[in-house]
């Protein structure tokens with residue numbers, strides 16, 4: 001197609017105008033290749049210009065410190081430590097940090113608050129996926145599925161034996177939830193049809209509305225340990241919950257009990273857990289989270305048959321991860337517009 005000189009000049013001017021307009025858009029750094037829904041939302045918004053660390057692996061810290069300089073927004077995941085050093089590197093333009101996670105222990109909330117930076121996170125959209133995985137992990141641990149497939153594959157499967165690979169069943173059991181929130185309720189709802197006899201929970205205080213939904217009884221931490229046949233950790237990692245699952249707790253648990261953690265590794269004292277598992281103080285543990293992550297392959301916990309370890313996959317369904325990225329993108333955009341975020345963390 002032929003265009004007149006004037007038309008070409010017009011297009012060139014238009015392009016330059018667009019470039020200029022783009023250059024004035026708020027700058028955002030996205031610290032990981034997040035699922036496509038979130039990136040599409042950012043792209044189509046026309047509201048921001050963004051740069052992406054286009055990888056499944058974390059951006060190196062030095063690179064992150066460089067890239068956030070002068071940014072108005074940051075969309076991050078749970079492996080990035082958002083602390084004073086990073087916020088200083090970003091500088092005064094930074095208005096919003098949006099994390100694609102429900103957990104926020106990687107964020108220095110005090111530092112964010114001090115600087116007036118708003119924070120978005122992604123609760124609710126992952127509740128179903130996390131509850132589902134927790135149930136899967138609980139069953140895999142209590143019914144020894146990983147050990148069993150290993151035996152079947154490696155020749156350990158001899159004849160049918162009466163007590164071989166026996167585990168513990170949910171029917172008639174007592175399930176304890178440490179930290180009752182949406183996820184704890186969703187886990188209990190899924191476990192109920194397995195004929196659980198009783199649900200118990202403990203938290204910093206009673207949570208009657210949530211507890212009522214699953215007819216859970218509030219008990220002390222000691223009582224939770226003593227009575228639970230299955231103990232599921234669902235609390236956030238905070239200075240108060242750091243290491244609360246330790247030898248004191250394990251010592252009170254039954255030697256037939258199963259311990260499950262899909263919250264954060266820091267809630268558990270892993271040396272104490274190893275001791276409890278290897279001495280038979282408790283029957284088994286299923287962990288989706290550890291300290292550190294990844295847990296080194298030579299870690300003692302990997303040597304135990306009664307410990308099932310997953311690589312932090314509780315929210316890992318395509319639907320959920322896309323929903324998390326979309327929510328993180330929408331939080332970021334709303335925050336940058338000065339609007340209420342769909343899910344804002346109150347600092």
Ligand SMILES: O=C(O)[C@H](O)CO
Pocket residue numbers: 078100101102103104126263314315
């Ligand atoms: O905090 C979170 O969002 C989970 O641990 C990962 O989905």
